Every structure is written in C-alpha cells, then in structure tokens.
Amino acid sequence: MEPTSEKKLRKVVYLTFPPEASNKPVVCDLARVYGLAFSILKAQITPRHEGQMTIELSGPAEAYEAGMGYLREQGIGVVPAAQRISRDEESCIHCGVCTALCPTKALALNIETRRVEFDDEACSACGMCTKVCPVAAMDVQLENGAM
Ligand code: SF4
Ligand code: SF4
Structure with a gap:
C-alpha cells in the first residue's frame, strides 16, 4: 500500500x-x-x-x-x-484559438469530444483568452487594471 x-x-x-x-x-x-x-x-x-x-x-x-x-x-x-473567470458556455464555439495561448492549459482541447474544456482551477487570470476569443466567451473580471 x-x-x-x-x-x-x-x-x-x-x-x-x-x-x-x-x-x-x-x-x-x-x-x-x-x-x-x-x-x-x-x-x-x-x-x-x-x-x-x-x-x-x-x-x-x-x-x-x-x-x-x-x-x-x-x-x-x-x-x-x-471565482473571477467564467466562460459563457452558450457562446463558445470550441474553435480552439484560446488553447494555443493559454499559459496554464486551463483551456484545452478534449481530443475525444473535440470540445474545448475550461478548468477554472488552473486559470491564472492572465486575460490572454479574452483578447483572442472571436465570440467574447471568456470573461475575466479583475479590477483596476490588475489583469
Ligand atoms: S477562443 Fe472562445 S470560442 Fe474559441 S474555444 Fe476558446 S473560448 Fe471557445
Ligand atoms: S485567463 Fe489566461 S490562464 Fe485563464 S483561461 Fe484565459 S488564457 Fe488561460
């Protein structure tokens, strides 16, 4: 054991x-x-x-x-x-653009389902995904320019 x-x-x-x-x-x-x-x-x-x-x-x-x-x-x-990061599941089209930039792999493609999964616990709130998402599905809320 x-x-x-x-x-x-x-x-x-x-x-x-x-x-x-x-x-x-x-x-x-x-x-x-x-x-x-x-x-x-x-x-x-x-x-x-x-x-x-x-x-x-x-x-x-x-x-x-x-x-x-x-x-x-x-x-x-x-x-x-x-708690400050969310993804609008209705808006996400699983295009995968964000997965190439996400530094912590919080956004990653599930090869089997061909869907992009979001692990909010792994997210570092860097904000990179919000800049590239074509449908603005990622919402990162940090105040006062901290992100
Ligand atoms: S870039 Fe946006 S729409 Fe594309 S997979 Fe990521 S969150 Fe979804
Ligand atoms: S905010 Fe940064 S770490 Fe979090 S999902 Fe987006 S790209 Fe990944």
Whole structure:
C-alpha cells in the first residue's frame, strides 16, 4: 500500500491590499511562516495606496488555509482567481484559438469530444483568452487594471 501523502494544492489567488497593509511583507510570510511556494503573476502595489496582486501558491492544503487566514487577518482581500473567470458556455464555439495561448492549459482541447474544456482551477487570470476569443466567451473580471 502506498503511504498516505498530505494533500497538495496549487491555487491562483487575487489579493487586494488596503493602504495600511500595502507596505507589509505579508506575501513573504506565506513562504517564511507557512512554507508555501509562491510566484507573483501580476502586481500593482504602491506604498500607502490600495494595491492588487495575483499570485500562484502551492503547498499542503492545511498550510494554504492557514496562510489565507493570516492574509485576511491582515485586512487583505483574498479571492481565488477561479471565482473571477467564467466562460459563457452558450457562446463558445470550441474553435480552439484560446488553447494555443493559454499559459496554464486551463483551456484545452478534449481530443475525444473535440470540445474545448475550461478548468477554472488552473486559470491564472492572465486575460490572454479574452483578447483572442472571436465570440467574447471568456470573461475575466479583475479590477483596476490588475489583469
Ligand atoms: S477562443 Fe472562445 S470560442 Fe474559441 S474555444 Fe476558446 S473560448 Fe471557445
Ligand atoms: S485567463 Fe484565459 S488564457 Fe489566461 S490562464 Fe485563464 S483561461 Fe488561460
């Protein structure tokens, strides 16, 4: 029998920093204190002003939950990027144009069904698909030019 392993997560989250939190090194604490690996995908942070950041996190599920709790305690808004991305299933014509550009393979062609599937958990909210989709089926909602 295989040993049980701790559940690992990989998530993209969208953070909003109130002015009083914009100069705190809270994101570094996710690695230092909670042992999460992170990669900043997009950031617009100015000291003493509200800021936004999109980061990709990976690590054990428990550490992820604890780290998100810590961010919220600091007054930081935490929204999984997946909640800000949607596809209008009625509009999508499964042309496949977006699959060539999607950096995380969140949009991928299912060879068997010949349909393009959207995995919102894998989406990094980069916005590339919205620029090429001929029928504007992809909707990425991030505020203040953060995408
Ligand atoms: S580019 Fe638009 S219409 Fe084409 S597969 Fe992607 S989401 Fe669907
Ligand atoms: S926004 Fe579109 S192109 Fe970017 S990761 Fe998400 S599905 Fe892929």
